[in-house]
Amino acid sequence: MQNQKPGRRKGVTLYAEIRDTLSGELAEGRYPVGSRFPTEQELCARFGTGRHTVREALRGLEEMGLISRQPGSGTVVLAQTHPRFFTYRIESLASLSQYAAETRFDTCHEGVVILHERLAEMIRAKPGERWLRIAGLRRIASSNAPICWTEIFIAEPYIGVREHMRTSAKSPGQAPCYQAIVATYDVRIAEVERRITAVAMPADVAAMLGAAPGSPAILERRTYIDSRGEMFEVSLSLHAGDSFSYTARLVSEPHATHNKARLNNAPHS
């Protein structure tokens, strides 16, 4: 069973056959994790095909996360079966807020604060650091109905956004802070951490939101992290419990079967 070159099944490409054969052998445990995978030359000889075809098969295995190829060195086995991930995927950070553009942010307080113990713990920074704090109420633009109380903290290097946001924005409270920061400074958002907890509604916020003090509320904390791993913005939002729900759809990633993106039926003309 070395050189198998049977009558090709119709409609199945050669490289797909090779890929599936190898993937099957991996699943059987023929190549232990961490060991070296056969070289391209060996596979060419074994399957009696050109190198391009073998490479196409290996590309598939690599995409599945089964092997890893190192130029000059060789190919090593990463896993024996294709891990199936579940992913939650959003196209832009704007969709983190289900309320789209029809909201308005009204600033109540704005100023640089020096973090005291409790606040530092809340936003996971060090006590004594200087952060810009912007606190206010987010409302539905049309009806003025309050949505949530939000406090935004911006790290010291970016405190200057304050000016840019006041001047540049068409109307204040429209563009999110992180957007202004990314636009103004040379920062990229690499990661957003989102944390949701249930708390009792504080009396002062309750009054503004028109909710009962002590009623169940959602505290949402978002931490924005740049490509160097540094936090540059943290936001805390307090929602009345009966007006907020967080929903995420985790979708299973495509199975081992190589399916080309058949997403769209050519929207031309």
Place this chain on the structure above:
Amino acid sequence: MQNQKPGRRKGVTLYAEIRDTLSGELAEGRYPVGSRFPTEQELCARFGTGRHTVREALRGLEEMGLISRQPGSGTVVLAQTHPRFFTYRIESLASLSQYAAETRFDTCHEGVVILHERLAEMIRAKPGERWLRIAGLRRIASSNAPICWTEIFIAEPYIGVREHMRTSAKSPGQAPCYQAIVATYDVRIAEVERRITAVAMPADVAAMLGAAPGSPAILERRTYIDSRGEMFEVSLSLHAGDSFSYTARLVSEPHATHNKARLNNAPHS
């Protein structure tokens, strides 16, 4: 400026250069969305390269979601810039529960119910349907401390899991229901919807969880959906607000720059 074949910059491959050139032209709006992209043959002529090289470039553009290729038909433009997604990715559903394996589920009630109006609305099914309901308390295995009150609903076709779970599992309450269903029937989990809301702790559950009635609590609903789009399990969990937090890290997907998976430094001995 038709046929550009300049001195190749060192360390930059030809196909990468072609890819980036085309991607730049797309960004400039040279090829409108929905229009036809140049043919492989045209690109070969323009860049003076072999077809394989052009195809490698196009493969990159396709992976970025900029173009879509149809055999026999041609290539159409999907977008002018590479959308950068944010994703939350988990390797297995088990990690949806941060409490790993060290918990135990103690069933309190178990039986088939006919959905009344309110319950049907809660789990988004139709009133009058028959579902298996399993209700109980999840505890920390070692200390017996209660974690949450959980009600699991299983659609009629899979009610039989009940038997399998009692007999097969090593100790009852260990394997999650969805796992038992997937193992027993020919079902695949295609999607999990997770919804989190804040509610006031009901008195009866409060007693079991050792929380104050009316205190803030988290209601988590999970809906398991199979590959045909049918719900087959819904679970409702009630956590005391001070003992639950939901955290998700949304990570930005790799940028346009083609970076090979450099994840792992070859773990071979």
Place this chain on the structure above:
DNA sequence: AAGTGGTCTAGACCACTAA
């Protein structure tokens, strides 16, 4: 019938790694 993208071959050179 002409043109498209998908597959495949046979060969070549390169930069790199490992012995």
Place this chain on the structure above:
DNA sequence: TAGTGGTCTAGACCACTTC
């Protein structure tokens, strides 16, 4: 130095869509 994977060429056939 030998071997590896990465790139690239020139040519070929196919199934398919479009005209």
